[in-house]
Amino acid sequence: MLKPGSTIGILGGGQLGRMLTLAAARLGFDAHIYTDVAESPAARVAAKATHASFADDAALAAFARDVDVVTTEFENVPARTAEALIAAGVQVRPGALALATAQDRILEKRFFESLGVDTVRFAEVGAEAELAAALRTIGAPAILKARRMGYDGKGQARITHTDQAGAAWARIGGAPAILEAMAPFQYEISVVAARSADGAFAAYEPGRNVHEDGILRRTILPAGAPPATRAEAERATRKIAEALDFVGVLCVEFFVLEGGALLANEMAPRVHNSGHWTEAAGATSQFEQNIRAVADWPLGPVTRLFDATMENLIGEEVESWPALVADPAVHLHLYGKRETRPGRKMGHYTRLAPLGSGPG
Amino acid sequence: MLKPGSTIGILGGGQLGRMLTLAAARLGFDAHIYTDVAESPAARVAAKATHASFADDAALAAFARDVDVVTTEFENVPARTAEALIAAGVQVRPGALALATAQDRILEKRFFESLGVDTVRFAEVGAEAELAAALRTIGAPAILKARRMGYDGKGQARITHTDQAGAAWARIGGAPAILEAMAPFQYEISVVAARSADGAFAAYEPGRNVHEDGILRRTILPAGAPPATRAEAERATRKIAEALDFVGVLCVEFFVLEGGALLANEMAPRVHNSGHWTEAAGATSQFEQNIRAVADWPLGPVTRLFDATMENLIGEEVESWPALVADPAVHLHLYGKRETRPGRKMGHYTRLAPLGSGPG
Numbered sequence: 001m002l003k004p005g006s007t008i009g010i011l012g013g014g015q016l017g018r019m020l021t022l023a024a025a026r027l028g029f030d031a032h033i034y035t036d037v038a039e040s041p042a043a044r045v046a047a048k049a050t051h052a053s054f055a056d057d058a059a060l061a062a063f064a065r066d067v068d069v070v071t072t073e074f075e076n077v078p079a080r081t082a083e084a085l086i087a088a089g090v091q092v093r094p095g096a097l098a099l100a101t102a103q104d105r106i107l108e109k110r111f112f113e114s115l116g117v118d119t120v121r122f123a124e125v126g127a128e129a130e131l132a133a134a135l136r137t138i139g140a141p142a143i144l145k146a147r148r149m150g151y152d153g154k155g156q157a158r159i160t161h162t163d164q165a166g167a168a169w170a171r172i173g174g175a176p177a178i179l180e181a182m183a184p185f186q187y188e189i190s191v192v193a194a195r196s197a198d199g200a201f202a203a204y205e206p207g208r209n210v211h212e213d214g215i216l217r218r219t220i221l222p223a224g225a226p227p228a229t230r231a232e233a234e235r236a237t238r239k240i241a242e243a244l245d246f247v248g249v250l251c252v253e254f255f256v257l258e259g260g261a262l263l264a265n266e267m268a269p270r271v272h273n274s275g276h277w278t279e280a281a282g283a284t285s286q287f288e289q290n291i292r293a294v295a296d297w298p299l300g301p302v303t304r305l306f307d308a309t310m311e312n313l314i315g316e317e318v319e320s321w322p323a324l325v326a327d328p329a330v331h332l333h334l335y336g337k338r339e340t341r342p343g344r345k346m347g348h349y350t351r352l353a354p355l356g357s358g359p360g
Numbered sequence: 361m362l363k364p365g366s367t368i369g370i371l372g373g374g375q376l377g378r379m380l381t382l383a384a385a386r387l388g389f390d391a392h393i394y395t396d397v398a399e400s401p402a403a404r405v406a407a408k409a410t411h412a413s414f415a416d417d418a419a420l421a422a423f424a425r426d427v428d429v430v431t432t433e434f435e436n437v438p439a440r441t442a443e444a445l446i447a448a449g450v451q452v453r454p455g456a457l458a459l460a461t462a463q464d465r466i467l468e469k470r471f472f473e474s475l476g477v478d479t480v481r482f483a484e485v486g487a488e489a490e491l492a493a494a495l496r497t498i499g500a501p502a503i504l505k506a507r508r509m510g511y512d513g514k515g516q517a518r519i520t521h522t523d524q525a526g527a528a529w530a531r532i533g534g535a536p537a538i539l540e541a542m543a544p545f546q547y548e549i550s551v552v553a554a555r556s557a558d559g560a561f562a563a564y565e566p567g568r569n570v571h572e573d574g575i576l577r578r579t580i581l582p583a584g585a586p587p588a589t590r591a592e593a594e595r596a597t598r599k600i601a602e603a604l605d606f607v608g609v610l611c612v613e614f615f616v617l618e619g620g621a622l623l624a625n626e627m628a629p630r631v632h633n634s635g636h637w638t639e640a641a642g643a644t645s646q647f648e649q650n651i652r653a654v655a656d657w658p659l660g661p662v663t664r665l666f667d668a669t670m671e672n673l674i675g676e677e678v679e680s681w682p683a684l685v686a687d688p689a690v691h692l693h694l695y696g697k698r699e700t701r702p703g704r705k706m707g708h709y710t711r712l713a714p715l716g717s718g719p720g
Contacts, residue, residue, distance in 0.1 A: 001682055004694045004707075022382055025405045027685075028694025028707065044407040045385045283688070292685070301688040305665070322361055325387075325652070328643070328661040334364045334388025347364075347388065 004028030004293035009090070010065030011081070013040030013049070015345060016073035016271050016336040021046045021280070023287035027294070032067050034059075041336045042073070054081040064088030069175065069334050071248055071294045075102040076149055077311040088120040093197075093247040098269040105178045105266070109219050112264045115243055117236045119264045120255070121181040128169045134179040135162050141182045144168045146175045153204035156214060158182075183263050185255030189223045189230075192275035194289045194299050195246045202289070202299045203234040204282060207310070209253065209274050215343065216335055219274045219310045221281065236264060245271075251275060251292040272311065273345070280331035280350035281308040282335040306352040329353065362428055362655035364388030369427030369450070371441070371485065373400030373409070374693035375705060376433035376631050379639070381406045381604040383647035389655070394419075401696045402433070414441040424448030431608055431654045434510055435462040435629050452558075453607040458629040461604065464580035465507050465538045465626070470623045475603055477596045479624045480615070481541040488529045494539040495522050499504050501542045508533045516574060518542075543623050545615030549583045549590075551597040552635035554649040555606045562649070563594040563640060564660045567670070569613065569634050576705065579634045579670045581641065589620040600627060609650040611635060633705070640691035641668040661714045666712040676705065678706035679705050 002008075008024050010017045011034030021031040021042050030047035033040060036054055043049035046129055048066065052059035054077065064070075064085050070092045082096045089308060101111050105122075112119040123134035125144065135142065145154035155175075157168035169177075188211070193203035208223035209216055225233070237252045244250075251272030253265040275286035284292075284300030292299055313320070324330050335348035362368075368384050371379045373395030383404050390407035393400060396414055403409035408426065412419035414437065424430075424445050428490075430452045442456045461471050465482075472479040483494035485504065495502065506515035515535070517528035528664030529537075543660055548571070553563035568583035569576055585593070597612045604610075613625040635646035644660030652659055671673040673680070678700060684690050692709035 004678075004681060005696065005698065018385070022385055022405075025378070025382055025696065026693050028681075028696045030404060030696065044390060045382075045405050047404040298686045300685075318364075321364060321388075323662075325361075326658045333386050336365065336385065336388045336390065338365065 002029075006030070006068040006295070007032050007047070007066060008050055009034060009063060009070040010042065010046075011035075011054075011070060011075060011077050012073035013042040014073060015041055015337075017042030018045055018072060018335060019285075019287045020071065020271065020290060021119050023285060024291045025290060025315065027288065027295075027297075028290065032063065034063050034092040039338055040247070044336060045349045054078050057084055060084045061088050063169060064090040069294050071290060072099070072270055074267075075099060077250040084347075087280055090152065093158060094250070094269045095245065095247070098244040098246050098250070102267055102269045103148055106146055108180070108266060111243070112240070113220040115236075115239050117239060117264045120183045123179045125179050127176075128166070128174065131165045131169055132162070132175075132335055133181070135159065135165060140180050143180045143181060143182060144172055145178050146172045146357065147178055148175070163220075183255045183257070183265075185257055185263065187223075187256050188253055188265065189225055189256055190219070190251050190253045190272065190274040191233050192249060192251045192272055192278070192286050193234070193237050193241060194249045194286075194293045195238075196293050196299060197247050197296060199242070199243060200299055200337070202302045203237055204275060204286070204302045205304050206230055206233050206254075206347055207274055207293045209279060211310040213343075215314060215345075216312055218312065219277055221277055221304060221308045225256055226260045227260060229256055232262055236262065240264075240267060248293050249275070249286050273348075274310075276333070276348050277350050278302075278307045278334065281352055306355055308350050308352055310348055310350045312345055313347040313349065315340060315342045315344055315346065321347075326348050327351075361657055362389075364437065366390070366428040366655070367392050367426060368651065368654065369394060369423055369430040369445075370402065370406075370433060370434035371414075371437050372404040374433060375401055375697075377402030378405055378646075378695060379647045379693075380431065380433060380498055380631065380650060383645060384651045385646070387651060387655075387657075392423065396421050399698055403463070404696060409690050412457045417444055420444045424450040428656050429453060431650060432459070432630055435459060443482050450586055454629045455605065455607070455609070458604040458606050458610070460638050462627055462629045463508055465505055466605050466679040468626060469538070470496070471603070472600070475596075475599050477599060477624045478622065480543045485537040485539050488526070489535075491525045491529055491537075491539070492522070495525060498539050498541045503540045503542060504532055505538050506532045507538055507541060508535070520525050543615045543617070543625075544675065545617055545623065547583075547616050548613055548625065549585055549593060549616055550613045550632065550634040551593050552609060552611045552632055552638065553594070553597050553601060554609045554646075554653045554662075555598075555601040556653050556659060557607050557656060559602070560659050561598050561601060562662045563597055563637065564638055564646070564662045565664050566590055566593050566614075567634055567637060573703075574676065575674060575705075576633045578672065579637055581637055581664060581668045585616055586620045589616055589622060592622055593602060596622065596624060602625075604629075608653050609635070632706075634670075636693070636708050637668045637670040637710050638662075639672075639693065641666040641712055651676070665715070667715055667717055668710050668712055670708055670710045672705055673709065674701045675700060675704055675706065681707075684709050687711075
């Protein structure tokens with residue numbers, strides 16, 4: 001077990017890194033943020049921060065010397081960054097396999113399939129010339145997504161008719177891609193779960209996610225999924241975590257089909273927006289849970305204490321804070337970002353209601 | 361209402377300042393810690409820190425320019441420090457009257473009396489020569505306390521027989537003192553409450569405090585005090601807060617006598633150790649509540665969600681952390697202090713039990 005007073009290195013300096021830092025502080029740990037972005041919400045609450053490129057070997061070596069373990073707030077950590085840290089003798093949790101799998105939509109879907117976890121039908125599109133054949137295989141409507149570096153709906157284009165193929169290819173920037181069938185899903189749920197190096201596993205109850213314009217709008221607990229669906233989602237998440245020898249918190253999103261069957265959509269090898277409700281309504285927040293897992297501490301209880309709706313504050317929506325803080329059922333979390341931009345996640349709030357009353 | 365992104369200045373850099381900083385961060389505020397101690401647990405999580413004497417006018421002026429409001433984690437802020445900040449145009453909350461009253465045990469007790477709040481019998485002891493007369497008035501056993509700068513049982517000496525007077529005087533360092541009668545109390549409770557500039561007031565349910573060697577050992581909720589006693593304690597606390605035009609969180613300790621009558625013992629014009637349970641078992645933590653009050657935000661709900669026992673981790677007791685983090689009923693908070701010393705508060709934990717089940 002990592003001793004209090006140790007330093008936890010965190011790759012990335014956004015709101016997830018900030019919330020990890022605050023959770024680490026309560027347990028007596030210092031955080032050291034490594035970010036390539038000058039203005040970092042996480043760095044402002046961390047004991048130390050390094051502002052450098054993820055390709056800066058000297059900065060990575062100094063960071064590795066200063067920290068006792070490394071975790072991450074984002075999946076797109078370059079493979080060579082993780083390798084450099086591991087070579088410098090520090091543990092990176094989650095490890096290189098989990099990061100590489102989550103970075104590449106094709107690898108990720110093949111990995112799901114290899115475990116017997118159903119996913120949407122997909123085809124690899126390495127070049128524009130392959131798109132027509134992929135569309136014949138998958139059919140329209142379908143979604144063309146860049147294989148790598150997509151988030152919050154970025155790097156995606158919907159293809160309703162085959163004659164939109166060229167425009168879609170241009171929209172995602174002509175990068176290697178995946179074409180995914182549109183699943184006829186009723187709703188989406190996500191399982192946020194933690195796994196320790198000793199194999200201990202704890203899944204929070206899945207929440208129901210509502211997206212708008214590709215960005216998570218809200219997460220609702222309880223999700224209203226049938227018990228068998230919930231159990232299957234947790235089983236699949238555990239299978240995924242074990243196959244990756246995962247250490248930390250991960251999130252797997254699932255489409256729920258009519259009848260309750262599941263299709264895995266994607267995974268995030270880190271704390272996740274759809275788990276933010278755990279800070280206000282869970283016995284242990286996902287941020288504390290991630291710190292516990294990477295510090296080899298026992299996982300905390302994942303009991304849900306309230307019915308809850310977590311709502312993101314995107315762009316100018318953050319200006320609603322005066323009404324939110326006046327509402328006694330609302331637990332507000334603002335990220336301290338200096339600049340409000342359209343589409344930027346500025347904060348979130350969780351509206352609480354007594355257990356069993358339905359989300360507030 | 362102070363806008364998120366503003367900077368809250370905090371006088372003092374210990375664990376209370378650290379917990380205030382963490383609470384401020386969640387609401388989108390930066391904290392700027394002002395401390396005269398080199399190693400500060402609070403500074404390690406704050407956006408900014410000034411390490412300077414409380415008499416350093418230049419440092420105070422720069423601090424005042426950087427912050428939007430000032431609050432404090434300790435009562436012994438020198439009067440001229442508060443004056444310098446106020447003169448520099450920044451609001452200090454709580455204000456000079458509350459600080460001056462809480463700094464001086466004689467002023468404090470006279471203030472209680474002026475409000476009709478019963479307190480223990482006491483006599484002023486300005487010099488050693490006055491001690492014998494004071495002992496005749498108050499009777500033995502009694503407690504001799506330095507008028508100023510005492511905390512955690514420091515600056516106190518018990519006098520069981522009059523012939524111990526000289527030793528007691530020496531023990532408290534020969535400073536101006538107060539002699540207090542030993543109240544025949546059954547137990548102690550404390551009210552932690554918040555007041556806003558607009559007069560809004562919210563008191564947490566009082567906890568029962570157990571001291572050992574002058575240091576708070578644990579706080580237990582529910583306290584088991586009769587409803588009328590609880591109501592009277594909250595009424596007295598409100599009276600005190602209003603008379604001081606208090607803005608922020610304060611704590612008033614009361615002795616409960618047989619039959620349920622109360623004697624006010626002392627007050628703290630700040631968040632208080634006996635309110636730490638609110639972080640784990642309250643709808644709003646006392647730290648968030650203090651930030652809300654000084655930022656002119658509405659006070660949060662003070663509902664208690666669990667039965668709870670908050671236990672301090674003093675000195676080497678902090679080494680019990682591995683067992684504590686493995687207990688799912690325990691909510692642990694470690695202060696990140698670098699050095700473990702006897703009597704030093706290193707952390708605390710709150711053991712939770714369902715409401716109505718009695719403290720765990």
